[in-house]
Amino acid sequence: MIKKPYLLSPGPTPVPPEVCQVASLPLIHHRGPEFSAIFREVTEGLKYIFQTELDVLTLTSSGSGAMEAAVVNILDPGDKALVLNAGKFGDRWGKICRAYAVDVQEIKVPWGAEIAKEDLAEQLAAHPDARAVFCTLSETSTGTVYDIEGFARVTASTDALLVVDGISGLGAMPCPMDAWGVDVLISGSQKSFMTPPGLAFIAFSPEAWRHVESSRLPRFYFDALAARKGLQKQTSAWTPAISLIRQLHKALEIMQNIGLEGLFSHHRVMAEATRAGIHALGLELLSENPGNILTAVKTPAGLDGNRLVKIMQEMYKVHIAGAQDPHKGKFFRIGHLGFTGGFDIITALTALEMTLGDLGYAHKRGDSIRAAQAIIKENWQ
Amino acid sequence: MIKKPYLLSPGPTPVPPEVCQVASLPLIHHRGPEFSAIFREVTEGLKYIFQTELDVLTLTSSGSGAMEAAVVNILDPGDKALVLNAGKFGDRWGKICRAYAVDVQEIKVPWGAEIAKEDLAEQLAAHPDARAVFCTLSETSTGTVYDIEGFARVTASTDALLVVDGISGLGAMPCPMDAWGVDVLISGSQKSFMTPPGLAFIAFSPEAWRHVESSRLPRFYFDALAARKGLQKQTSAWTPAISLIRQLHKALEIMQNIGLEGLFSHHRVMAEATRAGIHALGLELLSENPGNILTAVKTPAGLDGNRLVKIMQEMYKVHIAGAQDPHKGKFFRIGHLGFTGGFDIITALTALEMTLGDLGYAHKRGDSIRAAQAIIKENWQ
Numbered sequence: 001m002i003k004k005p006y007l008l009s010p011g012p013t014p015v016p017p018e019v020c021q022v023a024s025l026p027l028i029h030h031r032g033p034e035f036s037a038i039f040r041e042v043t044e045g046l047k048y049i050f051q052t053e054l055d056v057l058t059l060t061s062s063g064s065g066a067m068e069a070a071v072v073n074i075l076d077p078g079d080k081a082l083v084l085n086a087g088k089f090g091d092r093w094g095k096i097c098r099a100y101a102v103d104v105q106e107i108k109v110p111w112g113a114e115i116a117k118e119d120l121a122e123q124l125a126a127h128p129d130a131r132a133v134f135c136t137l138s139e140t141s142t143g144t145v146y147d148i149e150g151f152a153r154v155t156a157s158t159d160a161l162l163v164v165d166g167i168s169g170l171g172a173m174p175c176p177m178d179a180w181g182v183d184v185l186i187s188g189s190q191k192s193f194m195t196p197p198g199l200a201f202i203a204f205s206p207e208a209w210r211h212v213e214s215s216r217l218p219r220f221y222f223d224a225l226a227a228r229k230g231l232q233k234q235t236s237a238w239t240p241a242i243s244l245i246r247q248l249h250k251a252l253e254i255m256q257n258i259g260l261e262g263l264f265s266h267h268r269v270m271a272e273a274t275r276a277g278i279h280a281l282g283l284e285l286l287s288e289n290p291g292n293i294l295t296a297v298k299t300p301a302g303l304d305g306n307r308l309v310k311i312m313q314e315m316y317k318v319h320i321a322g323a324q325d326p327h328k329g330k331f332f333r334i335g336h337l338g339f340t341g342g343f344d345i346i347t348a349l350t351a352l353e354m355t356l357g358d359l360g361y362a363h364k365r366g367d368s369i370r371a372a373q374a375i376i377k378e379n380w381q
Numbered sequence: 382m383i384k385k386p387y388l389l390s391p392g393p394t395p396v397p398p399e400v401c402q403v404a405s406l407p408l409i410h411h412r413g414p415e416f417s418a419i420f421r422e423v424t425e426g427l428k429y430i431f432q433t434e435l436d437v438l439t440l441t442s443s444g445s446g447a448m449e450a451a452v453v454n455i456l457d458p459g460d461k462a463l464v465l466n467a468g469k470f471g472d473r474w475g476k477i478c479r480a481y482a483v484d485v486q487e488i489k490v491p492w493g494a495e496i497a498k499e500d501l502a503e504q505l506a507a508h509p510d511a512r513a514v515f516c517t518l519s520e521t522s523t524g525t526v527y528d529i530e531g532f533a534r535v536t537a538s539t540d541a542l543l544v545v546d547g548i549s550g551l552g553a554m555p556c557p558m559d560a561w562g563v564d565v566l567i568s569g570s571q572k573s574f575m576t577p578p579g580l581a582f583i584a585f586s587p588e589a590w591r592h593v594e595s596s597r598l599p600r601f602y603f604d605a606l607a608a609r610k611g612l613q614k615q616t617s618a619w620t621p622a623i624s625l626i627r628q629l630h631k632a633l634e635i636m637q638n639i640g641l642e643g644l645f646s647h648h649r650v651m652a653e654a655t656r657a658g659i660h661a662l663g664l665e666l667l668s669e670n671p672g673n674i675l676t677a678v679k680t681p682a683g684l685d686g687n688r689l690v691k692i693m694q695e696m697y698k699v700h701i702a703g704a705q706d707p708h709k710g711k712f713f714r715i716g717h718l719g720f721t722g723g724f725d726i727i728t729a730l731t732a733l734e735m736t737l738g739d740l741g742y743a744h745k746r747g748d749s750i751r752a753a754q755a756i757i758k759e760n761w762q
Contacts, residue, residue: 005407012408012623023404023624026386027393027577029700060579061602062441064619068602099601190620196408198441198579198622218599220480221442221449238445239571241579241622242393243404319410 005317008348010140010168010294012190012197013338019194019251023243030242036234038249043231045252046201049193049260050185051176056203057227058248060241063167063188064092066200069222070163070184071096073204074132074211078103082123082130082160084151087111088141088324089165093134100217105130111327112142112286112296117150124158131211132161132183138169138293141324143333145173145291152180161208167191167200171255172267172293172337183208189244192263192293194251194338198244265379267292270336270345273375277349277368281356286331294335296323303359305329311355318351342376386698389729391521391549391675393571393578394719400575400632404624411623417615419630424612426633427582430574430641431566432557437584438608439629441622444548444569445473447581450603451544451565452477454585455513455592459484463504463511463541465532468492469522469705470546474515481598486511492708493523493667493677498531505539512592513542513564519550519674522705524714526554526672533561542589548572548581552636553648553674553718564589570625573644573674575632575719579625646760648673651717651726654756658730658749662737667712675716677704684740686710692736699732723757 007014028034039058046056059065071093075081080103083094097104105127109115115135124130133155138145148164155162161183166175170185171192177185183205190197204212204224212224220226226237255263271292278285278297286296299305306329309322321333334348349368356363388395409415420439427437440446452474456462461484464475478485486508490496496516505511514536519526529545536543542564547556551566552573558566564586571578585593585605593605601607607618636644652673659666659678667677680686687710690703702714715729730749737744 005409007408007410009410011620012410015408020405020407024401026401027388027396027571028386029388029390029393030578031702032694032700060441060443061446062620062622065442065602096601099604100599188620190408196622196624197411197620198625218481220477221446221603223480239392239443239569239578241443241577241625243577244579244622244625313413319413321412 003317005319006344006347007319008335008340008344009319009321010333010335010337013194013335014340015196016194016251016254016339018254019247022246022250025246027242030235030240035242038246040234042245042249042252045256048256049171049252050203051260052178052203054177054203054205055228055231056201057224057231058236058240058245059200059202059222059227060198060236060238061200062197063186063200065222066186066188066202067092067165068096069202069224070186071100071102072217072219072222073224074161074184074208074215075100075102076216077101079131080105080127080129082107082127082133084115084120084133084135084146086113086115086136086142086144087139089139089167090136093165097134112144112288114144114288115146117147117154120151121154124154124160128158130160132163134163135165137164137166137175138173138291140168140294142287143290143294143296144287145169145289148175148182149180152182156181161211168293168337169291171263173291174264177203189248192337193248194254195248196244198241199248267337269375269379270340270342271295273342273345273372274334274336276375277345277372280367280371281353281363293337294333296331296333298331299329300361303361305332308332308355308359311358312351316351316354318348320348345372345376384698386700387725387728388700389716389721389725390700390702391714391716391718394575394716395721396577397575397632397635397720399635400628403627403631406627408623411616411621416623419627421615423626423630423633426637429637430552431584432641433559433584435558435584435586436609436612437582438605438612439617439621439626440581440583440603440608441579441617441619442581443578444567444581446603447567447569447583448473448546449477450583450605451567452481452483453598453600453603454605455542455565455589455596456481456483457597458482460512461486461508461510463488463508463514465496465501465514465516465527467494467496467517467523467525468520470520470548471517474546478515493525493669495525495669496527498528498535501532502535505535505541509539511541513544515544516546518545518547518556519554519672521549521675523668524671524675524677525668526550526670529556529563530561533563537562542592549674549718550672552644554672555645558584570629573718574629575635576629577625579622580629648718650756650760651721651723652676654723654726654753655715655717657756658726658753661748661752662734662744674718675714677712677714679712680710681742684742686713689713689736689740692739693732697732697735699729701729726753726757
């Protein structure tokens with residue numbers, strides 16, 4: 001048999017053929033009118049997805065670069081920051097802050113657990129000198145989504161800026177920057193943006209820009225003032241990843257044609273179908289509040305989660321993701337964001353059933369498919 | 382007429398069709414065996430071009446990111462550094478160092494001027510506490526190449542590390558890292574590497590690694606220890622620009638098939654043909670020691686250099702580069718690195734002759750072509 005590969009990881013995500021194709025066009029120069037026209041439309045498209053009237057800056061880096069950009073542009077050495085840590089990427093906020101000698105106070109909960117806005121309010125009351133709150137829209141390590149709207153209501157009455165990692169969440173679930181009052185919002189190209197990795201995005205509120213202008217943390221490559229100066233000339237501060245920006249241009253066109261509401265409801269259906277399939281197999285979700293971006297599933301008792309993921313990837317060529325340190329093997333993650341369709345969910349669940357069968361997990365073949373199919377069919381329009 | 386575009390800028394440079402094509406392949410995951418195999422071969426290919434047995438780290442950023450990585454990984458706050466500044470990119474070393482509170486001593490010469498190793502020796506004697514010397518192999522803003530071998534002989538007898546920006550030079554002119562004793566060498570994908578922008582490379586000597594292990598400048602995204610840890614697992618620290626790495630893989634295969642000596646002699650012919658054409662038009666070079674990467678030509682008296690470049694780009698669709706601030710209009714730059722052929726030089730010179738004619742510069746049509754053609758024909762093998 002020809003064993004076709006399928007990518008159902010929470011990043012990188014599948015890229016539409018039209019977006020793949022433009023990558024093979026000859027290069028154009030990044031200081032010319034053709035690139036400027038593309039860059040202007042890319043920035044407008046990003047503003048649409050960020051739901052903001054503010055500038056959205058495009059960086060040539062992975063999402064972690066934009067996380068660093070958020071930290072180094074708004075804080076001073078020794079500033080206090082409150083970090084909401086509920087997984088690998090919340091933890092990364094703390095690591096970046098500490099690398100720059102920021103005084104980190106953490107609200108740390110187990111992977112997959114929720115964080116109530118009341119807990120944030122309590123911690124902010126205990127630390128009224130906190131200059132920023134770092135949180136995560138969709139924690140990619142667990143699939144949990146967080147109450148950014150609630151967090152923003154809390155920070156609005158304090159001096160702290162609200163910084164949101166929207167890397168895997170933005171474009172798949174709502175996070176309207178201006179309406180909710182997010183101060184710094186970041187994302188990356190390889191998630192719902194249907195583009196290969198290598199680009200990251202960041203936007204600052206007017207209050208955050210005031211911090212940028214006075215911030216004394218050291219920075220050069222990720223300096224937002226340099227990026228903004230570039231943007232005013234419709235280009236980037238440093239030589240950008242030109243071919244990736246061209247791909248993003250095409251991807252944003254596709255996303256805008258679908259529309260934000262369409263993107264949100266698409267991801268909702270993908271997630272509901274996946275969750276229905278998982279429940280039909282008697283499996284449990286990791287997350288207390290699973291989002292529509294990816295689904296983290298606890299490895300059934302007695303099974304080796306690493307082996308499960310390995311069989312899925314190597315025998316059935318369905319690339320889902322395992323759990324990251326320190327939870328390796330304890331759960332697995334099915335990504336369903338970006339350019340993923342209903343039949344991709346069916347494929348993932350079928351490969352999962354076949355793998356569970358290989359591992360001796362008792363289940364009735366097709367149960368997960370029946371459950372997922374019902375939801376996909378019901379929403380087929 | 383159909384007006385075909387030609388890219389003769391000193392970066393980005395033309396990308397071979399085979400390298401363009403692989404960008405449109407579906408994405409693979411960066412934590413899997415298929416990517417690891419590609420990444421391992423990419424690292425080996427980079428070692429071949431760097432002429433080193435040391436690890437070469439691949440970063441998702443433009444070249445400026447690798448410059449920052451060089452600074453923040455080897456120095457401590459308040460350290461003294463000697464910067465050789467003979468153009469925009471030498472100047473950038475100083476800017477990055479100052480952004481991180483490094484004490485910068487500059488050897489500053491006019492754009493296009495040489496820097497003798499004796500001057501470096503004198504400055505190092507005056508500043509024996511300098512911990513690093515930052516210099517440039519090929520100053521992209523002027524086309525001048527510098528005596529890295531000589532600089533390395535000078536630093537060898539001191540405690541200072543030699544850090545070389547090989548962004549536009551490496552792969553086009555010799556800079557054997559191990560043989561010459563360069564401590565930190567960086568480059569970028571969009572120059573002689575025949576790949577779109579978005580990747581940068583950095584290698585550290587054993588002595589430089591000792592600095593990395595103890596360095597106290599703040600860093601996260603560009604942390605070399607994180608990149609080295611990734612490399613040991615045949616992957617990158619953060620999500621890399623997967624599609625660009627795949628393109629680089631193909632480009633390195635092409636470069637290795639040509640071989641280093643072949644690449645060097647190719648660039649020599651391109652440069653000699655260009656210089657012969659320029660001289661035949663009675664024009665002058667900017668540089669005291671022009672390299673084979675790009676050719677900077679002084680704008681003839683009475684002509685507007687900005688207009689010349691604009692006519693070349695907009696009317697004839699031949700994209701050469703102008704001079705950068707603060708020398709705008711005073712000279713122009715023809716890039717001939719990476720995937721550029723002899724007939725591209727003929728195209729550039731023809732468009733230049735047509736443009737000079739439009740601007741009323743007296744010359745005999747075809748003179749530059751005759752001179753360039755002789756060199757191309759003589760070396761055609």
